[in-house]
Amino acid sequence: MGNHNNFIMEFERPLLELERQIKEIKIFAAEKDIDMSEEISRLEQKKEALREKIYRELTPWQKVQIARHPKRPTFLEFVEMIFSDFLELHGDRLYRDDPAMVGGLAYLEGIPVTVVGQQKGRDTKENIYRNFGMPHPEGYRKALRLMKQAAKFKRPIISMIDVVGAYPGIEAEERGQGEAVARSIMEMAALETPIIVVITGEGGSGGALGIGVGDRILMLEHAYYSVISPEGCASILWKDASKAPQAVEALRVTAEDLMKFQVIDEIIPEPLGGAHRDPNKTAEAIKEALLRNLTSLMEIPPERLKEERYNKYRKIGIFNE
Amino acid sequence: MRCADKMWKDLFKAKPRYVTVKHPRETGLRPEQAERKELPDGLWVKCGSCRQIIYHKDLESHLKVCPKCGYHMRLTAGERIAQLFDAGSVEEFDSGLTSRNPLSFPDYDQKLQNAREKTGLNEGVITGTATVEGNPCTFAVMDFGFMGGSMGSVVGEKVSRAFEYAAEHHRPIVVVSAGGGGARMQEGILSLMQMAKTCQALNRLHAQGILYISVLTDPTMGGVFASFASLGDVVIAEPGALIGFAGPRVIQQTIRQTLPPGFQRAEFLLEHGIIDLIVNRKKLRETVAYLLRFHRKEGGTVRG
Numbered sequence: 001m002g003n004h005n006n007f008i009m010e011f012e013r014p015l016l017e018l019e020r021q022i023k024e025i026k027i028f029a030a031e032k033d034i035d036m037s038e039e040i041s042r043l044e045q046k047k048e049a050l051r052e053k054i055y056r057e058l059t060p061w062q063k064v065q066i067a068r069h070p071k072r073p074t075f076l077e078f079v080e081m082i083f084s085d086f087l088e089l090h091g092d093r094l095y096r097d098d099p100a101m102v103g104g105l106a107y108l109e110g111i112p113v114t115v116v117g118q119q120k121g122r123d124t125k126e127n128i129y130r131n132f133g134m135p136h137p138e139g140y141r142k143a144l145r146l147m148k149q150a151a152k153f154k155r156p157i158i159s160m161i162d163v164v165g166a167y168p169g170i171e172a173e174e175r176g177q178g179e180a181v182a183r184s185i186m187e188m189a190a191l192e193t194p195i196i197v198v199i200t201g202e203g204g205s206g207g208a209l210g211i212g213v214g215d216r217i218l219m220l221e222h223a224y225y226s227v228i229s230p231e232g233c234a235s236i237l238w239k240d241a242s243k244a245p246q247a248v249e250a251l252r253v254t255a256e257d258l259m260k261f262q263v264i265d266e267i268i269p270e271p272l273g274g275a276h277r278d279p280n281k282t283a284e285a286i287k288e289a290l291l292r293n294l295t296s297l298m299e300i301p302p303e304r305l306k307e308e309r310y311n312k313y314r315k316i317g318i319f320n321e
Numbered sequence: 322m323r324c325a326d327k328m329w330k331d332l333f334k335a336k337p338r339y340v341t342v343k344h345p346r347e348t349g350l351r352p353e354q355a356e357r358k359e360l361p362d363g364l365w366v367k368c369g370s371c372r373q374i375i376y377h378k379d380l381e382s383h384l385k386v387c388p389k390c391g392y393h394m395r396l397t398a399g400e401r402i403a404q405l406f407d408a409g410s411v412e413e414f415d416s417g418l419t420s421r422n423p424l425s426f427p428d429y430d431q432k433l434q435n436a437r438e439k440t441g442l443n444e445g446v447i448t449g450t451a452t453v454e455g456n457p458c459t460f461a462v463m464d465f466g467f468m469g470g471s472m473g474s475v476v477g478e479k480v481s482r483a484f485e486y487a488a489e490h491h492r493p494i495v496v497v498s499a500g501g502g503g504a505r506m507q508e509g510i511l512s513l514m515q516m517a518k519t520c521q522a523l524n525r526l527h528a529q530g531i532l533y534i535s536v537l538t539d540p541t542m543g544g545v546f547a548s549f550a551s552l553g554d555v556v557i558a559e560p561g562a563l564i565g566f567a568g569p570r571v572i573q574q575t576i577r578q579t580l581p582p583g584f585q586r587a588e589f590l591l592e593h594g595i596i597d598l599i600v601n602r603k604k605l606r607e608t609v610a611y612l613l614r615f616h617r618k619e620g621g622t623v624r625g
Binding site for chain 1: 417418419420421423424426427473474475477478481504505506508509510511512513514515516517518520521522523524525528543544546547548549550551552564565566567568571572575576578580581584585589593594595
């Protein structure tokens with residue numbers, strides 16, 4: 001875990017300060033053997049009120065920090081909590097198995113489904129193995145292979161997105177990163193089976209959209225989804241990556257913004273303090289949303305489903321005619 | 322004396338009779354559009370690659386390819402259309418579509434205004450129908466001069482409509498990409514979604530059995546390359562064109578290594594199997610015509 005346990009989000013500092021005070025009082029009370037429970041409960045209440053206030057007024061940049069929190073549940077952790085009997089399937093059949101993209105078979109409350117998603121690591125060692133969850137072309141090709149397999153068996157697809165971006169590297173370009181992402185986008189558009197997409201953390205541009213075309217797009221409350229990384233945008237606009245907080249305001253990347261642009265269909269609420277504070281509760285909320293949406297999608301004939309998916313994306317865009 | 326003075330003065334102070342066209346490789350990782358200078362009558366142009374000084378009319382007759390070294394300078398959408406399609410055959414679609422500023426993104430309105438003034442276009446792509454050596458096609462031609470050929474709502478909409486038209490009218494489509502800017506940042510997530518919108522229209526086109534020729538020109542990057550541009554039945558690139566998913570600067574910052582020479586150039590993509598062929602601009606028209614003719618339903622065979 002290393003320093004992940006000590007990871008601090010700046011905007012939570014006042015909370016941590018209160019927590020420290022409470023701890024000190026508790027120690028003091030124990031040492032001196034005096035009853036300070038009233039004082040402690042007053043501070044606890046103050047802390048919870050403060051937490052509520054902070055989380056009610058989160059700025060987009062603070063949301064990005066929550067979405068990037070090292071303890072935010074990863075794809076495989078969500079799979080463990082939401083599905084049963086997950087069987088991972090590997091490889092793109094062309095080059096290699098990409099550990100940054102994971103996929104396989106699972107049951108969602110008894111319904112057989114295919115699940116795919118980017119996988120970040122939980123510590124430095126795993127992050128190196130998982131390439132920080134940034135897939136190479138073979139990752140997108142594996143995901144597409146598994147999704148086409150799902151369509152063959154008329155099995156719904158659940159795609160979970162948490163990626164800073166498709167990997168920008170020499171080998172990725174050599175093996176056709178652009179083509180791999182593009183083909184996956186194009187083919188997902190016409191798969192004859194229900195597809196539900198959940199953006200759980202970071203929705204990093206083409207690397208997210210590469211497994212992100214579907215009938216229902218759900219998004220966790222503090223996830224973000226953007227055409228470009230806030231840092232990338234800031235360095236282009238102001239030649240200064242440290243202006244990412246301003247860039248993220250301009251880019252309109254929060255779940256609320258995306259609802260307004262009709263890019264997503266539903267916001268899944270997170271526990272107070274973010275998904276990492278209560279992964280089980282988060283998973284429960286995702287599971288409920290998945291089941292509800294899947295039940296209605298499974299009633300639509302595949303041909304009509306495809307048509308509706310087409311119309312959904314066909315409408316996106318704002319311009320003067 | 323006076324005469325000599327004047328000579329010296331002329332030598333040092335007179336305006337140069339040519340403009341210098343910097344080769345992209347000299348201008349850093351992301352080439353500025355150095356070659357896109359106005360070429361008024363009487364000007365000479367210096368090739369950025371071999372430094373040959375070329376009379377601008379010669380350059381025009383060589384389709385803006387350096388007659389000495391073969392370096393391909395960037396074209397405007399108008400120049401490309403004039404070179405590629407039969408004179409008088411072009412009918413444009415949707416020329417009135419214009420962008421809004423849906424995110425109220427800082428300076429976007431001004432940037433659009435500047436781009437319109439600079440290019441004389443309403444947006445970064447021209448779509449329509451035309452013929453190439455008498456072979457009918459639908460087309461979309463991007464203009465790098467319009468905000469780097471980036472794709473926002475209008476570009477996505479026009480390209481999608483062109484694919485839909487091609488599918489509906491069984492008329493093959495030629496798309497000339499020059500999308501160095503990828504998905505247009507100023508329209509945020511709406512730009513990203515144009516990748517899905519264009520790709521799904523393309524999927525229908527493929528399912529209908531309609532030919533799609535994708536021509537990649539310098540530069541084609543990011544969200545343009547990672548959507549319709551890389552999905553042609555035949556993918557052609559111009560020599561030396563910069564083509565890729567991630568920008569070279571981003572890659573360099575990520576891996577902290579020097580990029581190999583020729584990285585992300587057309588020749589690199591051909592070597593790695595990402596594109597079908599590289600075609601010199603002088604041969605582009607006949608190659609596109611060949612492909613259109615080859616795929617014509619009524620004439621599968623070549624007759625003497």
